[in-house]
Amino acid sequence: MTSAASDADRLARVALSRLGEPGDPRFAVHTAQMGAPAFHDALLHERDPGSGVLTDVATRLAAMQPERDLELAARLGIRFVVPGDAEWPEQLDGLMEAGEVQRRGGPPLGLWAKGPVRLDRLAGSLAVVGSRSATTYGGDLAAAIGAGVARAGLPVVSGAAFGIDQAAHRGALAVDGLTVAVLACGVDRAYPTAHRSLLDHLAGHGLVVSELPPGSAPTRLRFLARNRLIAALTRGTVVVEAAVRSGALSTANWAGRLNRAVMGVPGPVTSAQSQGVHELVRTGAAMLVTSPEDVLELVGESGAHLVEEPRGPERQRDRLSLRHQQVLDAVPVARPAHVDSISRSAGLSISDTGNALVRLRAVGLVEADGDGWRLAALAHH
C-alpha cells in the first residue's frame, strides 16, 4: 500500500478509534492540531491535552493492540483507510469546516472498509435514504432511483437498513450498478441480521464501510454519526420517504450543512411516511425530485448523464421554463451582476429572479461570484 500516512499514524488512529465515539469533537480537534500519534501519546502518558478525556483513558489505551486489530481485520478482508492513503475520500474534509466539528461532526479518524471498490470512487456518489417502515410506493421509488442513477454510473450509498435503504441497494444491484453500505457498527457485523446476505453481497461486489472498528455494536449515537458520514461521502442525498422524526432527516440536515444537494421525493400528503420529506421541501431544505432523471440533473457528472443528448448544454437550456430562460438571458457572461439588475433585465421580480438563479446554479448554468451572478463556463455556448 503506497500512502503518505505513516505506520505510527495509522496505528494511533486504530487505537483512538477504539477509544472514542464517532464524531467526538475532542478527537477531531486534537488529532488535527497535534497529529494522531502525538495525541495518542499525550493521552497514554496522562499529560492532560486539555481534551477533557477521562483519566482511565491511559489504562485503556495501554491495553490496546492496534497491530493485532489490523491483522485480524485483514484476515476478514477488512482494511483501515486513513487520510493520506490513495483511496481516502477527500470530500470528508468538509466535516472539518468550522461549526460542523462541534455538532459531533468531526471527520472520522479512519474508515474500516470491506469490498473490492476503492473509497475514492464515492466522490460522485448519491445517497438514497429514508424510512425503515417504508410503504410499497416508497420502496418502489427507492429501487427505481437506485437503478437509474447506478445505470448512469453513480455509486448508490445507503445504510443497509430495512425499507428505503435496502430497496435503494437492491435497485442498484438489479442493474449491476455499484452500491455501498455505510454502517453504524463494525463492517464484520450484520445489522440488521436479516440483511446478512445483502451485506455479504455488497462486501463481495461493492463496499461496506464504517468508522467503527470491527466488532463494534450499533447504538443510537452511532446511527446519527453514520448519517453524517453518508452525507459527507456523497455528492447529494435523496430522501425517499421519512416520517417527521425519521433518522433520514438527520442525513438530509447533514447534507445541507455540508452544502451537498438535498433532494426529496414527494408522496401523498395523507401518508405519514412522506410528511418529513414534504417538510424538507416546504422549508426550502430539499429540492423536489420525482425521477432518477431529476436527481441526475442535480448531482450527475456534467454531461455524463446526457450522453444520449449530444447537444447537451443547449438541450438543457431548452428544457428550462420560460421564466428560467428569461433569467438566464439576463445573466451577463463575464462581469457578475446583482440579482436586482438581473431582475430588471429579465422583467421579473427579485424573488422570482433569485429563485431562478438558485435553480440555474443547481443545474450548472450560472455561478455565484461575490455579490453577483454570471454565466457558468458550460452555458456560454
Added chain:
Amino acid sequence: MTSAASDADRLARVALSRLGEPGDPRFAVHTAQMGAPAFHDALLHERDPGSGVLTDVATRLAAMQPERDLELAARLGIRFVVPGDAEWPEQLDGLMEAGEVQRRGGPPLGLWAKGPVRLDRLAGSLAVVGSRSATTYGGDLAAAIGAGVARAGLPVVSGAAFGIDQAAHRGALAVDGLTVAVLACGVDRAYPTAHRSLLDHLAGHGLVVSELPPGSAPTRLRFLARNRLIAALTRGTVVVEAAVRSGALSTANWAGRLNRAVMGVPGPVTSAQSQGVHELVRTGAAMLVTSPEDVLELVGESGAHLVEEPRGPERQRDRLSLRHQQVLDAVPVARPAHVDSISRSAGLSISDTGNALVRLRAVGLVEADGDGWRLAALAHH
C-alpha cells in the same frame, strides 16, 4: 349606486365588452389611454385609433344597446361592475403592469357579477384550481383546503369546473364559507350544465363572476382569459392536481407573473395528475403546501389564522427551521443588506441564504428593498 364611474363610461364598457375578446391588449391599452367613452366613439366613427380593430366594428357597435343589456342583466340579478365602483377589486390593476397586457393580460373592461357578495371581498381570497379529471385523492384535498381556508375567513375562488374546482367550492360551502366562481361564459349560463345547481347556490349565497356579457359561450381563449382573472383576483393560487398540460398551470403561471403566491399540493410521483404540480414545485414556480394551515401561513391575513396562538410573530419564528432562524438573525432591522453579506453573517451559502430569504419574505418576516433585504415591521418584536 355611488360610483366615480360615469354612466357614459359604464355604457361604453358594456358595448366594448361585447365587441372584443377578454384580455385583448388593444382594448386594454386604448381604454386606459383614451378612456372608454372616447375609445368607443373613435371606433364608432371609424376614425382609426391605431388599434388594428377591423372596420366592421362601427356597424357592430352602432347596433348595440348597452342600456338594454344592463336592464336585462338587472332583471336576472346581474350587475356590471367597472373601475370607480365602490366594489371594484383594485387588485386587478396588477394586470395593467408592463408586459402583462401584451400577453392578452389586460384588465377586464368590467365584471358581470351575480350574488350577494361584493367583489372587493376578494382582496384576501385564495384560488384553488386543478384538474377536471381529478383523482379521489385530489378531490378530497381540494375540499379540505377549501374548507380550511374558508373557515379562516378567506373566500375560495375557483372556476366551477368538474374535479378540483367543484371540490374546492363544495369544501367551502360545507363549512358555510364564502366561495366564488369565475366563469369563461356569461354568468347567466351554467357551464358545465351538470353544475347548474352548484352555480345557482353560489349566485344565491356567494358570487358568480365573468368579464363576458350575459349569454356569452365559453371558448378555449375565454378559459385562458378566465384563468388570468382568477389569478389576478386572488392573493394566491393553490394547484391541487394538474397533469403536465393542464389549464390549471396557466392560472399558476399568471399568479406567478402577478407576484401572487403560487402553491402546489404534492401527490404520488406515479400519478399523472400530480406531474404538473411537481414540475411547478421542482422549478421553483410554486411552493409546496400539504394542508390548509400551510396555505394560510402563506396567504392568510397576518395573524388572522393565528388566533389561537396569541404570541403570533414569536410563534411564527419558533416554527422556522434552524437555518431560517439563522438567516433571520442575520437580516438587519433598518438598513437593507445584500444577500452575500447576510449569508456571511449567517454562515450559510448564498443559495441557501437566498432560498431562506425568499421563504421568510413569503411568510412576511423580511422585505426586499432595492438591492437588499431587511426585517419586516412585524418581525421587529
